[in-house]
Structure formats: structure tokens, C-alpha cells
Amino acid sequence: xxxxxxxxxxxxxxxxxxxxxxxxxxxxxxxxxxxxxxxxxxxxxxxxxxxxxxxxxxxxxxxxxxxxxxxxxxxxxxxxxxxxxxxxxxxxxxxxxxxxxxxxxxxxxxxxxxxxxxxxxxxxxxxxxxxxxxxxxxxxxxxxxxxxxxxxxxxxxxxxxxxxxxxxxxxxxxxxxxxxxxxxxxxxxxxxxxxxxxxxxxxxxxxxxxxxxxxxxxxxxxxxxxxxxxxxxxxxxxxxxxxxxxxxxxxxxxxxxxxxxxxxxxxxxxxxx
Numbered sequence: 001x002x003x004x005x006x007x008x009x010x011x012x013x014x015x016x017x018x019x020x021x022x023x024x025x026x027x028x029x030x031x032x033x034x035x036x037x038x039x040x041x042x043x044x045x046x047x048x049x050x051x052x053x054x055x056x057x058x059x060x061x062x063x064x065x066x067x068x069x070x071x072x073x074x075x076x077x078x079x080x081x082x083x084x085x086x087x088x089x090x091x092x093x094x095x096x097x098x099x100x101x102x103x104x105x106x107x108x109x110x111x112x113x114x115x116x117x118x119x120x121x122x123x124x125x126x127x128x129x130x131x132x133x134x135x136x137x138x139x140x141x142x143x144x145x146x147x148x149x150x151x152x153x154x155x156x157x158x159x160x161x162x163x164x165x166x167x168x169x170x171x172x173x174x175x176x177x178x179x180x181x182x183x184x185x186x187x188x189x190x191x192x193x194x195x196x197x198x199x200x201x202x203x204x205x206x207x208x209x210x211x212x213x214x215x216x217x218x219x220x221x222x223x224x225x226x227x228x229x230x231x232x233x234x235x236x237x238x239x240x241x242x243x244x245x246x247x248x249x250x251x252x253x254x255x256x257x258x259x260x261x262x263x264x265x266x267x268x269x270x271x272x273x
Contacts, residue, residue, distance in 0.1 A: 001174055002027040003208065005269040006046045007038030007072075008243050016046050016268035021068040022183065022210060022244040025052055028174055030130045034060040034083075035170055035181050037072030044075055046267055054079040059128055062109075063183025063209075064167040065091035068244075070109045077116055086134055089121040090166035094154035100217045104152070104159070122168060131173035136165065138187035138195050146222070147215040148186055162186070171196070171204075177273060178202070180238075182209030184245045190232050203236045206273065208265065211254075214247020226250050230257035241265045 007023035021038030025047065034057050037043050047054055054076065060083050062070045070091070076083075095108040113119075120126070124137035144164075151162045164186040172179045180196055182189065189211045197203055211229070213221040220226075230253070233240055240262040242251055254262055265271075 001172070001179070001273040003271040003273075004050050004052065005243070005265045005267050006043040006050070006052075007036075008265060008267040010248075010266040012266045012268035015049055017042050018267045020216065021071065023072065024181065024208070025050070026172065028130070028132070028172060031058045031132065032056050033058065033132070034076070036061070036063050036069040036183055037076050039068045039071035041072055041075040043072045044079060057083045059084050059086060059132070061086045061134060061168070061170050062091060063169070064088065064164065064186065065093060065095050065109050066184070067107050067109065069183050073113050074110060077113065077118065081118070083118060084128075085116070085119045086122055086126060086128065087119055088136060088166045088168050089123055093166065095162060096152045096154070096159065098150040098152070098217065132171070134168045134170050135195070135199065136168040138191050140187065140191055141194060142188050142190045144188050144191075145186065145212040146225070147212055150215060150217055151186070169196075177205045179273070180204040180207045182207070182211075184210045184212045186212055190229055193233070193236060204238050206239045206241070208241045210244035211242055211246040211250070213250035214245060220247055220250050223253060226253045227257060230254045234258045234261055241271065
């Protein structure tokens with residue numbers, strides 16, 4: 001299995017552009033998959049740098065209904081007319097973020113794309129096939145990221161806190177290994193990993209994604225919270241690759257506790273399993 005980072009907040013070199021967003025290219029034995037498409041068409045630019053043809057993608061999974069993960073969806077549809085696009089049935093609701101200037105900004109997906117024939121809507125579980133599936137419906141046994149407090153959805157004409165029912169996670173099983181991929185882990189990375197264990201009866205071998213420990217308008221999660229998360233993740237014995245909304249400073253703190261069990265992915269990064 002090969003994973004290449006097409007879009008992320010940072011990049012490994014000037015050859016790859018960066019943005020506040022996430023997009024991963026995943027190549028298994030049987031399929032070519034995209035997990036999210038970043039905030040713009042940048043994922044396409046970096047795909048070309050990698051030599052990846054977006055028209056060849058078999059499945060696109062959108063992790064949740066925020067622009068920094070689905071902003072490139074229109075571009076994707078222009079480049080690819082065959083792939084199934086796996087999106088939670090609540091992902092096209094209206095989502096907002098409170099900014100530091102006390103204004104509310106729309107951060108949802110382009111509603112004009114909702115009727116596209118390639119879209120497959122999901123709920124708590126969807127089997128893509130060949131050991132690939134998505135799941136949501138995360139029980140919240142541990143506190144959610146404090147930075148979720150700045151995120152809202154429109155419901156019956158009122159602005160309420162987002163419950164993140166629209167967030168889904170991708171699992172790929174191949175050659176006896178299990179890979180878990182999260183978008184922003186708004187439901188809490190510990191809650192997600194715990195629920196995975198409930199579903200599978202074992203921990204994943206590798207976890208990739210953002211952990212929502214940092215926000216451009218809300219700062220970083222409390223150090224003691226990051227330490228508790230780090231201790232739990234370290235004890236799972238999985239390998240972690242984090243990025244995007246984890247934030248550089250929270251990542252450094254995670255790294256100080258987790259050591260070699262965690263590393264950072266930037267645009268242009270490539271992993272082979």
C-alpha cells in the first residue's frame with residue numbers, strides 16, 4: 001500500500017504547494033482512493049507533481065462537511081467521471097465557524113454538488129469492498145476537542161453547536177494490516193480509536209489524520225489534555241502519522257511523549273506499507 005499526501009498545511013519542499021486542508025492518495029492492491037480533496041484545486045496540482053492521474057481514482061471518501069476537506073470536490077468531478085464519492089448523508093448541511101473577529105464564517109460544502117450522480121450517501125457504516133469501509137456514530141466516552149466549541153451548524157433556522165454526526169473514518173485492511181484514517185477527529189481521536197477497537201476487537205496497526213488539537217481562531221488544546229491523549233495513543237502500540245488540524249506545537253508535545261510511535265505528514269510526503 002502506498003499513501004501520498006496531496007494537500008496539507010505544510011509541505012516537504014517548494015515542489016509541493018500547501019494550504020489549510022487535507023487530501024491523501026491511497027493505492028492498494030485493488031484500488032486507487034482519495035481521502036478528502038483539501039480546500040481548493042491544490043490537491044490536483046500536487047497530484048500532477050506526483051504523476052498521479054485523478055481520472056484513475058476509483059473511490060473518493062470525504063471525511064466530513066467542511067471546506068478544508070471537500071473544497072476541491074468540484075475540481076474532482078471535473079477530472080473524474082467514474083469514481084464513487086462516499087459522503088455522509090449529513091455532510092451537505094450548513095456548517096459555520098466562529099472567527100477571532102467575532103464573525104461567523106460559512107465553512108460547509110458547495111450545495112450545488114449534492115445531486116451529482118457519483119455521490120453515495122452513508123450513515124454509520126458503509127462497506128466499499130475488498131476490506132475497505134467507513135464508519136461514524138462515535139460514542140463520546142472521552143471529552144471532545146475544546147476547539148469544537150467554535151464550530152456550528154444551522155438547524156431549523158438556529159445556530160447550534162455542531163455534533164459531528166457527519167464525520168466518518170476510513171478503514172483499509174490489506175495483507176493482515178489495518179489502517180485507520182481520520183479527517184479532523186472532531187469526535188475525539190481517543191473516542192475514534194476506542195470505537196474502532198469495539199468494532200474490530202483489536203487496535204489498528206497504523207492511524208493517519210488530523211487530531212483537531214489546534215485552530216486558526218481558537219489556539220491550541222490545553223497541554224495536559226494533549227499529554228493524556230499522547231499516553232493513550234502510545235499505549236495502543238499503533239503507529240501514528242498526524243497532520244493538518246493537529247497543529248505543529250501540539251504535534252511536538254505528542255512527539256515528546258510518544259517518541260517514534262508518531263510522525264508528521266506534510267504535502268509531498270510518501271508512505272509505503
